[in-house]
Amino acid sequence: MAKDKVDIEIIRRYIRGELTPREMHSLERRAQDDPAWMDVILGMESDTEAVHDANIAALRERVASRIGRGRVRRLAPIQRWAIAATVLVAFTLGTLWFSQWHTLDENQPTIASAPADTGTQQAEQRAVSSPHETLRKNAAEETTATAPPSKPPTSATEADAASKSAAAPATVTKEQASDTSEPPVVIGYGRQERSGVVGAVTLPPDTEQTKQEEYALNARTAKIRLRGTSGTAMQPEQGLVTGRVVDRETQTPLTGVVLRLSDDRAVTTDSAGRFTLAQPPDTLQAQLIGYEEQTVTLTGQDSLTIALQPDVAALSEVVVVGYGDKRKPERTFHPEPAAGWKAYNRYLKKGVRQAESLKGTVVLTFTIDEQGTPTDIRVIRSTHPALGERATQLVREGPKWQPGKNGERQAELQVKF
Amino acid sequence: MNRFGKSKKKVDDDDTLLKRYRETGDLTVLGELFNVHAEMVYYVCKRYLQDNERSKDAVMQIFEELIHKINKQEIQRFGSWLYVLSRNHCLMQLRSEKNRHQVSIDEFVEFSLPVHPADDATEKEEQLTALEHCMEQLPEKQKRSVDLFYLNEKCYKEIAEITGYNMNEVKSYIQNGKRNLKLCMEARHGKR
Numbered sequence: 225m226a227k228d229k230v231d232i233e234i235i236r237r238y239i240r241g242e243l244t245p246r247e248m249h250s251l252e253r254r255a256q257d258d259p260a261w262m263d264v265i266l267g268m269e270s271d272t273e274a275v276h277d278a279n280i281a282a283l284r285e286r287v288a289s290r291i292g293r294g295r296v297r298r299l300a301p302i303q304r305w306a307i308a309a310t311v312l313v314a315f316t317l318g319t320l321w322f323s324q325w326h327t328l329d330e331n332q333p334t335i336a337s338a339p340a341d342t343g344t345q346q347a348e349q350r351a352v353s354s355p356h357e358t359l360r361k362n363a364a365e366e367t368t369a370t371a372p373p374s375k376p377p378t379s380a381t382e383a384d385a386a387s388k389s390a391a392a393p394a395t396v397t398k399e400q401a402s403d404t405s406e407p408p409v410v411i412g413y414g415r416q417e418r419s420g421v422v423g424a425v426t427l428p429p430d431t432e433q434t435k436q437e438e439y440a441l442n443a444r445t446a447k448i449r450l451r452g453t454s455g456t457a458m459q460p461e462q463g464l465v466t467g468r469v470v471d472r473e474t475q476t477p478l479t480g481v482v483l484r485l486s487d488d489r490a491v492t493t494d495s496a497g498r499f500t501l502a503q504p505p506d507t508l509q510a511q512l513i514g515y516e517e518q519t520v521t522l523t524g525q526d527s528l529t530i531a532l533q534p535d536v537a538a539l540s541e542v543v544v545v546g547y548g549d550k551r552k553p554e555r556t557f558h559p560e561p562a563a564g565w566k567a568y569n570r571y572l573k574k575g576v577r578q579a580e581s582l583k584g585t586v587v588l589t590f591t592i593d594e595q596g597t598p599t600d601i602r603v604i605r606s607t608h609p610a611l612g613e614r615a616t617q618l619v620r621e622g623p624k625w626q627p628g629k630n631g632e633r634q635a636e637l638q639v640k641f
Numbered sequence: 642m643n644r645f646g647k648s649k650k651k652v653d654d655d656d657t658l659l660k661r662y663r664e665t666g667d668l669t670v671l672g673e674l675f676n677v678h679a680e681m682v683y684y685v686c687k688r689y690l691q692d693n694e695r696s697k698d699a700v701m702q703i704f705e706e707l708i709h710k711i712n713k714q715e716i717q718r719f720g721s722w723l724y725v726l727s728r729n730h731c732l733m734q735l736r737s738e739k740n741r742h743q744v745s746i747d748e749f750v751e752f753s754l755p756v757h758p759a760d761d762a763t764e765k766e767e768q769l770t771a772l773e774h775c776m777e778q779l780p781e782k783q784k785r786s787v788d789l790f791y792l793n794e795k796c797y798k799e800i801a802e803i804t805g806y807n808m809n810e811v812k813s814y815i816q817n818g819k820r821n822l823k824l825c826m827e828a829r830h831g832k833r
Contacts, residue, residue, distance in 0.1 A: 229720045230681045248796035256819070260681070260724040267684030270691060279693055280683055283700050284676060290704065291672035 230264050239268050306464075306500070465504040465526055469497045471515075472531035481512040481532070559592050559635040562624040575618040576641050584608050585640050586615040592633045596624035604636070615639040655719040663712060671711070675704055678720055682727045689731035703730050768826075775825035782806065783818030790815050 237243055238251050255261040268276065469481045477497025484490045485505040493499045501508075510518045515532040522528070561568035584607025590598040598619050606612035619637065627633045658674040661667075675682075682703055686696040703726060716722045776784055785804055789795045795803065800811045 229678070230724070232680045232684070245796045245799050246794075248798060249790075249794050252790070252796055253794075256815070259728070260685070260721065263688045263724075263728065264681055264684040267686070267688030270687055271693070275693065276683075276687075279687075279697055280680055283679055283683060283697055286697070286701055287672050287675060287679065287704060290701065291668040 230258075230260050232264065235261070235265055235268055236273070238265070240273075303500070463502060465501040465522065465528065467499055467501075467528040467530060469493050469499070469510055469512075469530045469532060472533050475531075478512055478515070478532060481510050481515075481530075484509045484511065558628045559625050559632055560628070562596055562626045568623055571622055572618060572639060575614075575622075576639065582608050582611055583641055584611050585638060586611050588612075588615055588619060588637050588639065590619060590635055590637070592625045592627055592635060596626055598622070598625055598635070611641050614641075659711075659716065659719055668708070671708065674719070675707060678723050681720070682723065685724065685727045686731055689728070689735060699731060699734065703727050706730060771826055771829045772822070775822050775829070778825055779818055779821055782810075783814045783821065786811055786814035787818035787822065 234243070234247075234251065238248060243251065251261075251265075255265055469478045469483075470476060471478055477493075479493060479495050479497060481493045481497070481499075482490055483492070483499060483501075485501070486507045487505045489505070491499050491501065504522050507519055507521045510520065510530050510532060512532060514535055516535045518530060518532055520528065520530055585605070586603060586607070587605040588601055589604055590601040593599050601616045601619055603612035603616060606615070618639065625635065655674065655677065658670055658677075662670040662674065679700065683696060683700050686699040686703070687693075690696050690699055703723075706726065707723070710726070714722075776788070779787065782804075786800055786806070789800045789803060790797075797808055797811050797815075800806070801808050804811070806814065
């Protein structure tokens with residue numbers, strides 16, 4: 225290999241047919257002498273340039289993510305939003321709770337006794353109209369309709385009830401009117417979708433109409449913006465699905481699982497195996513090398529755990545070869561012939577010689593009784609029934625045995641004919 | 642990443658990067674070094690494994706292997722070393738398979754003739770006679786292809802045009818002719 229680097233570009237041009245015959249020859253010559261060049265040429269010839277380019281681009285990305293650039297990150301934007309949303313929710317809830325607690329003791333008795341006519345009417349009108357119109361209309365209507373100071377809270381509570389049953393069923397609307405002496409306060413939360421924004425404004429009767437309109441609008445626009453952001457977090461069952469992917473057998477979280485959603489999006493799990501989906505699809509497919517692919521159907525739940533089955537078939541076979549000799553069993557713990565193995569083998573040999581006509585091996589088991597006589601002799605394996613019988617006879621009539629050192633009375637014996 | 646601009650000034654670049662990586666252990670540096678040769682590695686994998694996905698996976702495995710081995714071995718020329726590593730990886734993978742891919746053995750034969758420079762004129766003369774003799778022994782098609790390729794310095798395409806064989810035939814005639822020549826030369830050398 226004269227030069228260290230295979231010149232990819234010239235090979236590319238060679239395959240495109242852009243080289244002169246001389247150049248082609250010297251390249252071919254080079255490839256004959258240098259297997260690296262030959263391999264690259266053959267590799268490049270095996271597919272089209274477009275395919276190679278796509279593969280190489282994908283590889284560069286994979287190498288980049290392997291060495292730590294552009295890694296992790298993937299879930300970060302969602303997480304950041306989640307944190308922001310949580311803070312907002314906490315803030316909103318705090319304000320709500322605070323103002324409720326503040327006004328409750330003052331307003332409660334009035335709510336209980338108030339008549340409901342005007343309130344209901346207004347609430348229905350509000351619910352039907354679009355949010356932007358509502359802003360102006362409400363402001364106007366409210367001011368004209370507001371009568372004695374005791375009424376505003378009533379209309380607010382009624383509006384609550386009415387809007388629930390009317391136009392937007394998914395929307396939860398709550399209004400809280402403050403005491404008449406304070407500037408108008410509108411607190412509410414609802415879904416992000418604009419169509420569902422319903423609300424009411426209550427204003428003190430003694431202020432001028434123009435001023436009231438202003439107040440109402442200001443209060444409203446500010447609150448609507450707030451609704452937009454806090455809405456998603458407040459009703460997670462509608463917008464976000466969180467979950468975890470684990471190994472079915474070990475229950476350990478799996479990192480980097482690719483979840484392909486039915487609407488062509490994809491997310492991957494983070495280092496703790498968690499994932500978050502905004503606007504969940506109907507189904508998703510979880511894929512990870514070494515695991516079986518799994519399709520999950522979402523049925524409206526807001527969290528789920530996916531357990532992946534390890535794909536055993538994906539692992540290649542491993543053959544382990546061991547060398548070593550089989551150790552002979554510790555004789556001392558097994559029963560032995562009372563006169564020792566030497567004598568016993570001599571006896572067996574003599575007996576075997578008498579049955580010369582057949583050849584084979586017989587394995588017997590037997591129990592040694594108190595007198596040392598083999599009893600309960602059984603043939604485990606025998607090449608011929610006649611040999612089995614002969615061996616049984618030899619052992620039964622043969623010398624006495626003694627139990628093993630630990631009192632073992634069960635013995636096994638192999639007789640060769 | 643600039644794909645080709647780098648290839649010119651890279652002969653010492655490899656060494657610098659390699660040295661820097663060994664000093665710092667920074668994976669980014671190694672990634673940079675690997676990226677320079679990534680295409681070569683990819684094409685080698687592609688040539689042996691044929692399949693797109695398998696080739697890509699193999700390249701990544703080779704990268705892992707590289708991380709593992711780079712500090713354990715003396716590396717003179719990174720490019721050549723990486724090529725050998727890549728090829729061995731692919732061959733190992735093919736070998737471990739049950740249904741092996743078909744890789745023609747011809748392509749692994751290396752031509753070792755130019756490796757032995759003749760000691761003196763007589764030996765050179767002898768070798769030339771031997772070569773001539775061996776050329777005569779070759780089957781006609783191989784002889785023609787080898788002759789055109791090595792002696793007349795024609796490229797495959799030209800040989801195909803001159804002889805009327807197709808490109809693949811030309812390639813295999815040259816391969817086989819080369820191998821036969823080598824065997825013949827060795828046999829004659831052994832006799833002396």
